[in-house]
Amino acid sequence: MKIVFYGSGNMASAIFTGLIESNTVKGEDIYLTNRSDIEELKRLNSTLNTQYSYDDVELLSNADFVFLAVKPHDFDSLVERIQPHHNANNKFVSMMAGVPINQIKTKLQTSNPVARIMPNTNAHVQQSVTGISFSDNFEESDKQLLFDLLDAFGTSIEVEEDSLHDVTAITGSGPAFLYYMYEQYINAANQLGLSHEDTDIAVRKLIIGTARMLENSELSLDQLRENITSKGGTTKAGLDALAKHPIEEIFVDCLNEALNRSKELGK
Numbered sequence: 660m661k662i663v664f665y666g667s668g669n670m671a672s673a674i675f676t677g678l679i680e681s682n683t684v685k686g687e688d689i690y691l692t693n694r695s696d697i698e699e700l701k702r703l704n705s706t707l708n709t710q711y712s713y714d715d716v717e718l719l720s721n722a723d724f725v726f727l728a729v730k731p732h733d734f735d736s737l738v739e740r741i742q743p744h745h746n747a748n749n750k751f752v753s754m755m756a757g758v759p760i761n762q763i764k765t766k767l768q769t770s771n772p773v774a775r776i777m778p779n780t781n782a783h784v785q786q787s788v789t790g791i792s793f794s795d796n797f798e799e800s801d802k803q804l805l806f807d808l809l810d811a812f813g814t815s816i817e818v819e820e821d822s823l824h825d826v827t828a829i830t831g832s833g834p835a836f837l838y839y840m841y842e843q844y845i846n847a848a849n850q851l852g853l854s855h856e857d858t859d860i861a862v863r864k865l866i867i868g869t870a871r872m873l874e875n876s877e878l879s880l881d882q883l884r885e886n887i888t889s890k891g892g893t894t895k896a897g898l899d900a901l902a903k904h905p906i907e908e909i910f911v912d913c914l915n916e917a918l919n920r921s922k923e924l925g926k
């Protein structure tokens with residue numbers, strides 16, 4: 660299977676690294692290109708054994724899956740490269756936030772199958788949650804091949820195309836929202852007495868340990884929280900302080916703004 664990535668930035672590299680490190684695809688079957696950073700492509704060739712080229716005929720010839728991994732505002736420059744040279748074998752897999760399948764088909768002037776995915780950078784550690792939608796003409800056997808690829812770097816959920824906006828807000832951007840929250844937690848913790856170094860290590864371990872509990876425990880979130888909260892204790896005091904702030908409202912606002920931006924990006 661020949662897989663091409665147009666774009667080798669943050670999200671694409673998380674995916675092709677996951678595919679190679681899980682032994683799902685060999686580096687030599689993955690072809691990379693980007694706007695102009697040949698040094699980056701050479702570096703990836705020496706570490707992952709991936710191929711690279713700026714020749715679109717070479718890239719697209721016999722390519723089974725062609726990942727569109729550029730920013731939405733770079734799509735037009737990508738169309739100039741792909742449109743004249745694509746062929747019937749190419750199945751397109753776009754990860755561009757917000758850009759609808761019909762717009763991809765129209766701009767590329769193609770009736771080839773198109774899938775849209777919305778992964779996240781947790782693909783680096785094979786933990787992406789990836790939403791996926793397909794054009795009507797995507798063959799079942801090709802869908803299965805693509806699901807197998809997605810499984811190599813996390814879990815996937817098939818959704819209606821319109822729901823990809825929700826997936827983008829909740830899990831596509833989600834790691835950034837959680838990182839931001841953890842940053843605030845570290846900033847606050849730094850105002851207590853531990854050294855900054857100890858605080859940083861302690862909070863990182865706290866986050867990792869809490870995530871492992873979520874993974875391994877059968878208890879609900881609120882039960883896990885209850886198990887830490889002694890009557891009249893420290894946790895109760897901290898939680899009462901938190902409850903004075905509109906935390907749910909803050910996240911409703913955050914997710915709605917991300918979702919609205921996803922809709923705008925497709926216009």
Ligand SMILES: NC(=O)C1=CN([C@@H]2O[C@H](COP(=O)(O)OP(=O)(O)OC[C@H]3O[C@@H](n4cnc5c(N)ncnc54)[C@H](O)[C@@H]3O)[C@@H](O)[C@H]2O)C=CC1
Nearest residue numbers: 666667668669670693694728729730731733736737755756
């Ligand atoms: N970073 C993230 O967490 C996520 C990103 N996405 C989507 O993935 C896409 C890429 O995002 P990032 O990897 O973060 O961006 P990035 O800026 O890290 O990488 C973009 C890549 O596109 C390449 N590029 C630009 N114009 C090109 C052209 N004409 N031909 C070939 N390559 C070209 C650049 O050289 C670069 O390698 C975006 O559409 C974004 O919406 C989706 C989910 C999560």
Ligand SMILES: O=C(O)[C@@H]1CCC=N1
Nearest residue numbers: 756827830831832833
């Ligand atoms: O910020 C963005 O637009 C992309 C989509 C999801 C994560 N990063």
